[in-house]
Amino acid sequence: MKAFQMLFVLLLAAAAEGQSLHFGKCPRPPVQQDFNVAKYMGTWYEIEKLPALFEKGTCNQATYSLLSDGTVKVLNAELLSNGKMNSIEGVAKVKNSTQPAILDVSFFKGAPDSPYWVLSTDYQSYSLVYSCTYHYGSLHIDFAWILARTRLLNKEVVSQLHDELVSAGVNINNLLVSDQAGCEQSKGLLFHSSAKINERPxxxxxxxxxxxxxxxxxxxxxxxxxxxxxxxxxxxxxxxxxxxxxxxxxxxxxxxxxxxxxxxxxxxxxxxxxxxxxxxxxxxxxxxxxxxxxxxxxxxxxxxxxxxxxxxxxxxxxxxxxxxxxxxxxxxxxxxxxxxxxxxxxxxxxxxxxxxxxxxxxxxxxxxxxxxxxxxxxxxxxxxxxxxxxxxxxxxxxxxxxxxxxxxxxxxxxxxxxxxxxxxxxxxxxxxxxxxxxxxxxxxxxxxxxxxxxxxxxxxxxxxxxxxxxxxxxxxxxxxx
The missing domain is CATH 3.40.50.880 (Class I glutamine amidotransferase (GATase) domain)
Structure with missing residues (x-):
């Protein structure tokens, strides 16, 4: 009974947030073959996503940096409605060296890692990322992000990535277009203002x-x-x-x-x-x-x-x-x-x-x-x-x-x-x-x-x-x- 109540609460919370909630186990889509972590480093801008309650702002972007121990520093940033920048740092690591496109990301000490699967990328323009969490042996919440090296991505490429998600068994009915409008001209200055530069090169x-x-x-x-x-x-x-x-x-x-x-x-x-x-x-x-x-x-x-x-x-x-x-x-x-x-x-x-x-x-x-x-x-x-x-x-x-x-x-x-x-x-x-x-x-x-x-x-x-x-x-x- 208690498990059922928890499940009911989870269903209500996910529905209220518009998250992509489904019965059954997580899909296991194929990931990028011969994934090169080093080539993936740098900044990626969010183009589309399945709803995520932990994202509340606009101008969402992620910056990845390879650390000396082989793990990846993750810096996610967004602009909130009050004009302030919100950011969070984490660390990603490859779970299995034979599958480098499957990573686990940790943002809080002691909290469970979150999966980060790179389904496809050309490293230079687009990336398709999938994540899924399985709850109470009955349902899963999945997440997906279409990312780009710029704040715009060709519609044909976006359509192809939609097809990849569908082929992988991911429901794309709830995909949302991310707001990147005006970020470089005005909002984006908030991101750049905190960027460290060497003033004595x-x-x-x-x-x-x-x-x-x-x-x-x-x-x-x-x-x-x-x-x-x-x-x-x-x-x-x-x-x-x-x-x-x-x-x-x-x-x-x-x-x-x-x-x-x-x-x-x-x-x-x-x-x-x-x-x-x-x-x-x-x-x-x-x-x-x-x-x-x-x-x-x-x-x-x-x-x-x-x-x-x-x-x-x-x-x-x-x-x-x-x-x-x-x-x-x-x-x-x-x-x-x-x-x-x-x-x-x-x-x-x-x-x-x-x-x-x-x-x-x-x-x-x-x-x-x-x-x-x-x-x-x-x-x-x-x-x-x-x-x-x-x-x-x-x-x-x-x-x-x-x-x-x-x-x-x-x-x-x-x-x-x-x-x-x-x-x-x-x-x-x-x-x-x-x-x-x-x-x-x-x-x-x-x-x-x-x-x-x-x-x-x-x-x-x-x-x-x-x-x-x-x-x-x-x-x-x-x-x-």
Whole structure:
């Protein structure tokens, strides 16, 4: 009798809250095969859901971060009707390593874990999540969420996810559309206002050797790269070549991002290549565990990234040495992390005017990119260019990591004056600062620090003086080490 009374109370409570209550055991829908927890990390926005009494607000979102012990930090947030933000933290863990898409989530110590089943996801745009609790051997309450990386999701995708739920035996009659309207413009500010950022980012720039350096010199960095990052609000640490791996690892844990500059170093066997590989691999490992660490490659640096990603040299000779070109944007550019905050007039100028300076004799053709599985799956192409015969990739960003590359030189427009092909038009100079601001803002999401202020001061590039380059150099100034 007591069990029946409890069941009756539960039925009334669930009905009052409009929850999805059904007789019988929980369905056991198939989950995502070969689920990759690391790729799933980041923020997801709620698009639709089955009613959940623990959700009362709007602008619902969930942010997942991989912890060092392999568990996942869960941060759920919503905006309440009184204008205040409500959030709760929990921890998710995989129940069985053979089924990584089935997780248990705990929000309160001593309380039972809640199931979290990822039925399907492409990691980049949508996720379908299911949860179910079984009560008194007679009935179950199920929950489902359609999540997206943005606050909107294509209706066709939503319809497909509805079909998946139905095929899995889940009743979707009570699905509700979540309110994400105006969250970015007004309500969303409440979420962002509490986000921690690094207001003192330090970015490493990799030096390189050159046969034109003075005797006993170990490397150089063009001053324009330093000014580029400083214009975005960062300080710079030079990364010397031919150092021990342990030194690079200590430096990696002290700085907030890495820039691989253009130049003429060998990208398959050189000090530049070796150091790039170490920092690239450290960045991949860090990002997989939720330690956001950005990497940028310009010209040679971008070419180096393609070798590190694909394991191959996929360069094609192009007639692109000393020429400025407009960018041929792909459809992905507008909503990319890199360009989505650029003013419309600047994007129009970049697409219609020869503003981006190219100083390379080798390129990754679009054909090579698209036919190499590793490159195509890792990098989203944001723009291409052509030398009149060969279409080559000119701007990329990684799908799942804060790794970026430009075959052209964003730093030159504002800070280099020796080549007539470099545009100094207002839009070109504006582009320098927008690109710098973007990458430095990426570095602000990282919180590595030096062990002491003294160690930090001794590492900064302020300890060196730039020198005026001879007339035959393409740089106004260099730091020579």
């Amino acid at each position: 330090i970015i490493g720039i990799l030096a390189q050797n050159s046969r034109y350096l003075p005797p006993n010199s170990t490397g150089y960095i063009a001053s324009s790269y330093v000014k580029f990052l400083e214009s975005g609000g960062a300080r710079v640490v030079p990364i010397m070549v031919n150092r021990e791996a342990e030194e690079y690892k200590r430096l990696f844990n002290s700085i907030n991002g890495v820039l691989l500059p253009g130049g003429s170093a060998n990208i398959t066997s050189s000090g530049y290549q070796r150091a790039s590989k170490i920092f690239y691999e450290l960045a991949i490992e860090a990002n997989k565990r939720g330690d956001y660490f950005p990497v940028w490659g310009t010209c040679l640096g971008y070419e180096q990234l393609t070798v590190l990603t694909s394991g191959e040299t996929l360069l094609t000779r192009t007639n692109t040495s000393g020429v400025s070109l407009p960018l041929l944007f792909t459809k992905e550019a507008k909503q990319s992390r890199m360009f989505k905050s650029f003013p419309a007039e600047l994007m129009e100028a970049l697409a219609s005017e020869p503003l981006t300076e190219n100083s390379h004799e080798w390129s990754v053709s679009l054909l090579s990119h698209n036919t190499n599985k590793d490159l195509k799956n890792f990098y989203k192409v944001l723009s291409t260019n052509t030398d009149g015969e060969i279409e080559f990739v000119s701007t990329v960003e990684a799908y799942d990591y804060p790794i970026y590359g430009t075959q052209w030189h964003p730093e030159k427009n504002a800070f280099e004056w020796r080549r007539p092909c470099i545009s100094h038009a207002p839009s070109a100079v504006m582009n320098t600062f927008y690109m710098a601001q973007f990458f430095v803002n990426e570095a602000r999401k990282n919180f590595h620090t030096f062990e002491s202020e003294e160690e930090e001061r001794s590492a900064l590039i302020y300890n060196y003086n730039p020198v005026h380059s001879p007339p035959n150099s393409g740089f106004e100034q260099k730091y020579i080490f």
